[in-house]
Amino acid sequence: xxxxxxxxxxxxxxxxxxxxxxxxxxxxxxxxxxxxxxxxxxxxxxxxxxxxxxxxxxxxxxxxxxxxxxxxxxxxxxxxxxxxxxxxxxxxxxxxxxxxxxxxxxxxxxxxxxxx
Amino acid sequence: xxxxxxxxxxxxxxxxxxxxxxxxxxxxxxxxxxxxxxxxxxxxxxxxxxxxxxxxxxxxxxxxxxxxxxxxxxxxxxxxxxxxxxxxxxxxxxxxxxxxxxxxxxxxxxxxx
Numbered sequence: 001x002x003x004x005x006x007x008x009x010x011x012x013x014x015x016x017x018x019x020x021x022x023x024x025x026x027x028x029x030x031x032x033x034x035x036x037x038x039x040x041x042x043x044x045x046x047x048x049x050x051x052x053x054x055x056x057x058x059x060x061x062x063x064x065x066x067x068x069x070x071x072x073x074x075x076x077x078x079x080x081x082x083x084x085x086x087x088x089x090x091x092x093x094x095x096x097x098x099x100x101x102x103x104x105x106x107x108x109x110x111x112x113x114x115x116x
Numbered sequence: 117x118x119x120x121x122x123x124x125x126x127x128x129x130x131x132x133x134x135x136x137x138x139x140x141x142x143x144x145x146x147x148x149x150x151x152x153x154x155x156x157x158x159x160x161x162x163x164x165x166x167x168x169x170x171x172x173x174x175x176x177x178x179x180x181x182x183x184x185x186x187x188x189x190x191x192x193x194x195x196x197x198x199x200x201x202x203x204x205x206x207x208x209x210x211x212x213x214x215x216x217x218x219x220x221x222x223x224x225x226x227x228x229x
Contacts, residue, residue, distance in 0.1 A: 004159070033217070040125075042206065042221035043160075056216065091159065104150065105217060107159035 002026070004108035006092050012114045013082055021077040021111045025094030033105060034067055034077050035091040043091065049075065082115045089113070118143045120207045122220035130228045135179075135194040137223045139207030142188065147209045149190040150217070151181055154204040163205075166190060177201070202227045
């Protein structure tokens, strides 16, 4: 089936505007992750959803960042009042999410966010 | 706490030469270790993973990695580099207590013709 998809692929916005990034995970994957990848840096964990459990929000850098997921489907990452430091590639990944089975994460192509 | 350290943010090798990308992990419990590759303008894809079976793990595209508990290492190797191997490589660790991955900062591999 299809892999993880993300939209838009590129987003340019002005400082102070809100943006929404979308992730469509692989069908049937219960776990979904958001990461941020700044230029030349590694992946920074943002948030993790597992089924209907409360999400792990420990990686969100500020209260301007939030994410939602409806059931085990689409997720949206919202950044309010964007700042130039938010410029990065935002990666989404999904996994079958079976705790103890150490499944790999399947990554989407990312959304490149540029805040002017 | 779990973490991985990738030594060398940039590695250059000649085409046909050995590729060695270093990864050391820190984990208080038995880890499960992964190498991912990111080609330009693409998402990450799994190269190989160690999940406590054989310590020498073979992955795609001729890559392999050896888990060495005594050295807390999981270095990635390939006997002969190809131009198509030029990419960013990430080491990651997950523990058997959860599903959260911890990624290294990545190593950019350049292959010189």
